[in-house]
Amino acid sequence: MTTHVWGYLSEYEKEKDDILDAVQTVFSSGKLVLGESVSGFEAEFAAYHGLPHATGVDNGTNALKLAIEALGIGPGDEVVTVSNTAAPTVLAITGAGAVPVFVDVRESDFLMDTDQVAAAITPRTKAILPVHLYGQCVDMAPLRALADQHGLKVVEDCAQAHGARHHGQVAGTMSDAAAFSFYPTKVLGAYGDGGAVITADERTDHALKQLRYYGMEKVYYVVRTPGHNSRLDEVQAEILRRKLGRLDDYIAGRNAVARRYEERLGDVSGLRLPATNPGNTHVYYVYVVRHPQRDAIIEALKERDISLNISYPWPVHTMSGFAHLGWGEGSLPVTERLAGEIFSLPMYPSLAETEQDHVIDALRDVVASL
Template identity: 60%
Template sequence: MSQLPTIKVWDYLEELEEEKDDILEGILKVLHSGRLVLGESGRNFESAFSAYCGVDHGIGVDNATNGLFLALKALNIGPGDEVITVSNTAVPTAAAIVAAGAAPRFVDIDPETYLMDVSLLEAAVTSRTRCILPVHLYGQCVDMAAVQEVAQRHGLTVMEDCAQAHGATQRGRKAGSMSDMGVFSFYPTKPLGGYGDAGMVVTSNPELDHKLRRLRFYGMDTTYYSEEPGFNSRLDEIHAEILLRKLSRLDGYIAKRRALAERYDRLLASTSLKLPSIQAGNEHVYYLYVCAHPDRDRIIAELKHMGILVNISYPWPIHTMRGFAQFGYHAGDLPKTELAATHIFSLPMYPALTFAAQDKVCTALGDILGEPIAKDERLDGLP
């Protein structure tokens, strides 16, 4: 009989305990301000986060799915258009494309990094293609120089899905700064996560900045007067204030994630697990620590029996889902994506995870695989 989970794939309670005084102070500040939507906290967070990313403008939204949707609308992408992206991603990437009225055109992945295989982009471009939407998956960036080269040759826009890549860099440039727009999620599990849904679009294009601010607020520049059809996708002040305060700690969160990842690398190096691969020029932030093994399902079941929970991101490629069947893809169309979906799983990864808990995870994996793990210091906590 399996025991109750003792190690979760993600947890925020210890972090909250450390930060709760600051978080509660921020909430009370907003409540006493008299302005709960589109106020000072939102403006301050937009300015601070866009500066962190190295771009000029940030537009806070209610979630990243709507951020992607609004960004596509701002580019006038809709019915009859295609957006090139990947099937190995969260459903919201493709759902936003469909919501805008366009069609996703999927390309396969690099089996080492699980990122978009940029060598396939050229062949994927059609007369209907308007945009390339690379996904910076698991915490590292797609080869953006290669993406931009194809985009410029064909007159396409580029938009980065940065939902998992806050603070990730490629050759010194941060995720979100290497295209027309970058879209971030602040869902609780993210490297910079709130306590509910929130998102942001970042751009250095002043026209897109103005367009996005209008679209997120019913198409209005002035209250009660709509200039065009718009939507209600505003970031509320409480979330903005919380995220602004957590932003000052983001680099610290990332440092802890990298320390955990480096330790996983060392402890599991001699096992048959396929460990994460970092693309040249990238600095990974390890939103997830993704392994692969052909006997994945047994490994997951036995870990659960030991009280250790892991996750699969993602078990079903989007192109094989009934919800996207209208786009004509079938099993076998993206073989590397489909193979990865049967092998990948992510180990516990969050800043408050202790070395002692990590030791238990690695020891359990070694026992399940019947393979030795490396010896390392046994420290309860991170430096």
């Protein structure tokens, strides 16, 4: 059983006519690069968040990287973030030439421990980068206060939090710039790669639109500042325009699945279910649970043809590709402990109750047998 394939195929069957019409709309327009679909999606995505600016780019990693660069953060600058995240968060920081500085996460919600951030700030710190992981927001008030106190930028990683809210504010609207991924499995997913950056600042938006287009401005071949080839594809933009109108429905569907997990798994001994923090609206990009015998559970479920994901089994700071940063095992104890206990249950809006029950019943049986 492959959860992501299930979700993609069931969604496609339901929305096939609209998706294919989106493709036809672009192909028949005669404009395949930075046309009306991209500009239209940018305007609509910005409006969804109540902000004036959005810039579509080719993927979520580059959305984060370009956001960092557009805010003037580069070689030698430090960015405070977490290791309990997907590697692209950190790759975006290092790709911009900056240095990631990690703080641990909280046991209760797996999100950035904001109480540790002040101690991580040095004269080289230029930004704080919270990750709204698994579908709910980090507590932003203390981060904003620290940023204002020290003259720092705040960049939100919203790759897993489309439409999530924090005390009424939409994820991505509580910072200097916020990056999104539209990878197919996301809450708002394309049918390929895609990303975007939103901001309230006109100069930041101007820099982003230059950076995604080689550093050029209006006139092709005239480079104003070194940039990248990071444009959002017209086809993906048109598909995203159609799906954006259904985003709140996707979120409602995910919440319905989450409620059913809570109802049927809340009494399972030793199994910790996700907690939604006060003031947060969770969008459940993934439904992450925790058990001290995670590995035994995963293996037993495989014998029943159920393969579940782990988000994430290897903290970024322990990966060999980041060894040069100097963060060895033991430096982030909560993050490292969680990596051995967390796993994700199937989560997508169209998950049928029969499919969900199959996983729930098997999980209950396996845990009871431990």
